[in-house]
Amino acid sequence: MAPPSWADASYQLSPSSLTLSPSGARSTGSFQVRSTGDEPVAIEIRVTERQMDLNGRETRPDAEDDFVVYPPQILLQPGQVQTVRVTWLGESDLTHELPFRLIAEQLSIAFDEPEVEVTTAVVRISAVYNYVASLYVTPRGVSSNVVLESASHQNINGQDALVVQFHNQGTAHQLLTGLHLSLTSGAGGQTVTLNPEQLQGVSGENLLAQNQRQFTVPWPAGLPVGPVTATFDLR
Numbered sequence: 001m002a003p004p005s006w007a008d009a010s011y012q013l014s015p016s017s018l019t020l021s022p023s024g025a026r027s028t029g030s031f032q033v034r035s036t037g038d039e040p041v042a043i044e045i046r047v048t049e050r051q052m053d054l055n056g057r058e059t060r061p062d063a064e065d066d067f068v069v070y071p072p073q074i075l076l077q078p079g080q081v082q083t084v085r086v087t088w089l090g091e092s093d094l095t096h097e098l099p100f101r102l103i104a105e106q107l108s109i110a111f112d113e114p115e116v117e118v119t120t121a122v123v124r125i126s127a128v129y130n131y132v133a134s135l136y137v138t139p140r141g142v143s144s145n146v147v148l149e150s151a152s153h154q155n156i157n158g159q160d161a162l163v164v165q166f167h168n169q170g171t172a173h174q175l176l177t178g179l180h181l182s183l184t185s186g187a188g189g190q191t192v193t194l195n196p197e198q199l200q201g202v203s204g205e206n207l208l209a210q211n212q213r214q215f216t217v218p219w220p221a222g223l224p225v226g227p228v229t230a231t232f233d234l235r
Contacts, residue, residue: 011041018133018135020086022091045104046069049100101133151181160218181194182194
């Protein structure tokens, strides 16, 4: 049996990203949860911090003290749409953008069904879908400042690889959309430029404010193995 796809999900959450201000009217925003299934669906909404390590792995401590989410739990009938309001309660005097996650979790609830006599073996699979949206609290005047800290060769399991490390020294997040990476060999001076298609897993990735990210890609064809210098631009 094939695993369920997102097309089979019984609800949808939108938008996928929302930005709030730390004070004023825009410190409140809203998401919409829409039932797309044929049965009632119970959903819980919560907000977490968004902490990311060098390899992009996230940890999500609870952030309930910094937000009011209303309603935090909803029961949607088929076709119903519910607006969920999110209000920032934290500090109003921020110096940099704060990243969070808004998570919609489907609750597994058994609704009353008429009793039937079962005469054969029955396998019931219930898929539960969770949505994770980006939520930012962004003060005025912030901006990203991404620098390429290093680019180097590594031999990983017998394969030549390029390891690059970016640092967002700015005060707002930056997506590496349209990333082009130019590499010049320290030996012969040859230059190779990688486009977004060649940088899958890097291009489009998110660098949170004041965070570092490290990425590994196969060593580029046509580039002598060894020390390189690198530059990048976002197009």
